Amino acid sequence: MKIGIVAEFNPLHSGHRYLIECARKIADENNGEVICVMSEFFTQRGEVAIxxxxxxxxxxxxxxxxxVIALPYLGSVAYGDDFAKKSIEILSGAGITHLIFGTENEDVSMFEEIYTKQQNKNREEYKKLLKTGLNHAKINSVLFGLENNNPNFSLAYSYYKAIREADLDIKLIPVKREGQGLNSGDVSEQVHLSATAIRNNINDEKIEKYLSKEMFADLRKENMAAEAELFPYLKYKILTLGKVGIEKIYDVSEGLENRIYEASLKVENYSDLVNLIATKRYSNKKIQRALLHILTNTTKEDYKKYFSTNNFRVLAVKKNKAAIIREINREGKIILHPLLNSKNSMNFEHDIKVARIYELLFSKKDIFRENIQIID
Structure with missing residues (x-):
């Protein structure tokens, strides 16, 4: 048995540890392993990893x-279906038999019904809702019964959809989430605190109880990449690319390049830029992802070239489980690289470029070339 986890751990907190403990317990009872695929520099919501x-x-x-295997940038900073598709592709290549995830609603029995509805969706009804100004994600939620569920449940459905479309034999293990959701509140009275709530209360000493001592110390050491630091680089990139250049950027379509360029001339901070561009059709998350693609110069051609890669980096491994890497590489479905060198770096050209941007924001050097973390 191999249990897979898709994560961002931005940062890793008590709720994440609970999920890992659940996976660990099941794996140990079945002489199995727990393998995680994790976003590295930027997140699915279009935010900088702290x-x-x-x-x-x-x-x-x-x-x-x-x-822990690194999810490449183009899988990390993507809408839900692409995020899930690439994550499941990696975990499937690593041989997982089960996928464990946290969700407020453990009843995933409706997924097959939703999937069937999607395959037979009413095109006319879809077009009608599109004219109201709703974005594609919201329309799917309304049409297929996901509107009353939170992002974690919708993402869980995306995992199911990716597994179903690839015809994989991977079983789902939903785990009931406890504690606070996305909105921050009184951080002292929660069973678990969400990563978003922790980021929103980063200067509150009360968050310490939701983090390990090591992670709390790391948060305190990091030079936080604030929006104020990111914005000048982004605005420079928008103005130098111009509307024609922005149109070539991945996930920019339907005239969005015009809104982005015009908005950049009117604002002086990142938050105002996002809010000015966003509409009912273009959610804040979509705008944040598009802006990151501009910052990293990720074009539509880059997506075609790099999204389908089967080469992935290993960030960390337990010392007594290092043989897993060789076993997976022997199977040949994916290729894992524990170290970056002159022979394999060509497989990671785009992610190296993205890493340079991240280093610029954090005033660090050669993060991408660090050695695999081997933990006793």
Whole structure:
């Protein structure tokens, strides 16, 4: 048995540790392993990871994972279906038999019904809702019964959809989430605190109880990449690319380049830029992802070239489980690289470029070339 986890761990907190502990318990009872795929520099919501990937991966292994594989940038900063598709592709290549995830609603029996509805969706009804100004994600939620569920449940459905479309034999293990959701509140009275709530209360000493001592210390050490630091680089990139250049950027379509360029001339901070561009059709998350693609110069051609890669980096592994890497590489479905060198670096050209941007924001050097973290 191999249990997979898809994560960002931004940062890794008590709720994440609970999920890992559940996976660890099941794996140990079945002589199995726990393998995680994790975003590295930027997140699915289009945000900067507040702690670097190696640090978060090391914490994940200390918490009970056997290995952490880096999810490439184009899988990390993507809408739900692409995020899930790439994550499941990696975990399937690593040989997982089960996928464990946290969700407020453990009843995933409706997924097959939703999937069937999607295959037979009413095109006319879809077009009608599109004219109201709703974005594609919201329309799917309304049409297929996901509107009353939170993002975690919708993402869980995306995992199911990716598994179903690839015809994989991977079983789902939903785990009931406890504690606070996305909105921050009184951080002292929660069973578990969400990663978003922790980021929103980063200067509150009360968050310490939701983090390990190591992670809390790492958060305090990091030079936080504030929006104020990111904005000048982004605005420079928008103005130098111009509307024609922005149109070539991945996930920019339907005239969005015009809104982005015009908005950049009117604002002086990142938050105002996002809010000015966003509409009912273009959610804040979509705008944040598009802006990151501009910042990293990720074009539509880059997506075609790099999204389909089967080469992935290992960020951390438990010392007594290092043989897993060789076993997976022998199977040949995916290729894992524990170290970056002159022979394999060509497989990671785009992610190296993305890493340079992250280093610029955090005033660090060669994060991408750090050695795999081997944990006793």
């Amino acid at each position: 702690v670097d990937g190696y640090t978060r991966a090391k914490e994940a292994v200390r918490s009970g994972c056997d290995m």
